[in-house]
Amino acid sequence: MSDDLKGAVPKLAIRDLHVTYRSQHGEDVEAVRGIDFSIADKPGTGEVVVFLGPSGCGKSTVLKAVAGLLPPSKGEVLVDGVKVSGVGRDRGMVFQAYTSFGWLNVRENIEYGLRLRGVPRAEREPLSQRYLEAVGLSDSAKKYPKELSGGMKQRVAIARTLINKPKLLLMDEPFGALDPQTRWDMQGLLIDISKSEDNTILFVTHDVSEAVYLADTVFVLSKRPAQILERVDVPVFNERDLSLKSKPEFRDVEKHLLDLLYKKQ
Ligand SMILES: Nc1ncnc2c1ncn2[C@@H]1O[C@H](COP(=O)(O)OP(=O)(O)OP(=O)(O)O)[C@@H](O)[C@H]1O
Ligand SMILES: [Mg+2]
DSSP states (O other): OOSOOOSSOOSEEEEEEEEEEEOTTSOEEEEEEEEEEEEOOOTTSOEEEEEEOOTTSSHHHHHHHHHTSSOOSEEEEEETTEEOOSOOTTEEEEOSSOOOOTTSOHHHHHHHHHHHTTOOHHHHHHHHHHHHHHTTOGGGTTOOGGGSOHHHHHHHHHHHHHTTOOSEEEEESTTTTSOHHHHHHHHHHHHHHHHHHOOEEEEEESOHHHHHHHOSEEEEEOSSSBOEEEEEEOOOOSOOSGGGGGSHHHHHHHHHHHHHHHTOO
């Protein structure tokens, strides 16, 4: 085991994960090589785990393997001790591209998963209301995706995923297309959600500052094939305003991550 779990079943365990793609020309593309770590289950405390690595290194591939969207070439992924063998409701994914359904309004998009499971309208309504409020969209419940900004669409995607109560929330560079101010707001929202929903968030980014701001733990990944260069535990910052980013404690972690990303490879 790669960390200090003593007997307890981890929330997430990735064991010697390898993924090799076969390209259209028939060549092998090794994307992930021997990723191995565990995240302890800490009931009552939300946790944000960030994968930080250069573009094309294999970050999305790791997340897709956890989501059950692609099978490992070798190794395994365990959630609460159970091997992942396909997609499941215990894991919800928010993609970089906006993925709401254009023919459903905001509330209907958020309720979509509940409707699929046959949850009656009377139960769906208060739940969607709660998540509409959590992401600050209660005034836009009747709007259609084309009437929303990028940040609002991404909030719909987050609410639509959260309403299914996933144990693991998988987020693949979800804020990459947003302007800095909206991105900052969304990062704050995510920290609030991780506390109130008590779930584990796996968050992929290549933005060092975003990693430090959001993460409890950062896994720094190498260039392709992705391997873990270091597991970095980020100190708890009490204040969450923009001035935080210029504080020495924040800068020190940023510098450490940058050194790992750009000097050792
Ligand atoms: N379906 C596929 N078939 C073949 N090669 C693939 C496939 N999907 C990804 N790859 C390759 O695997 C490598 C890792 O891709 P991945 O999408 O995991 O990178 P990433 O770290 O998420 O990159 P980015 O930061 O740009 O999103 C890349 O070289 C990519 O070209
Ligand atoms: Mg990616």
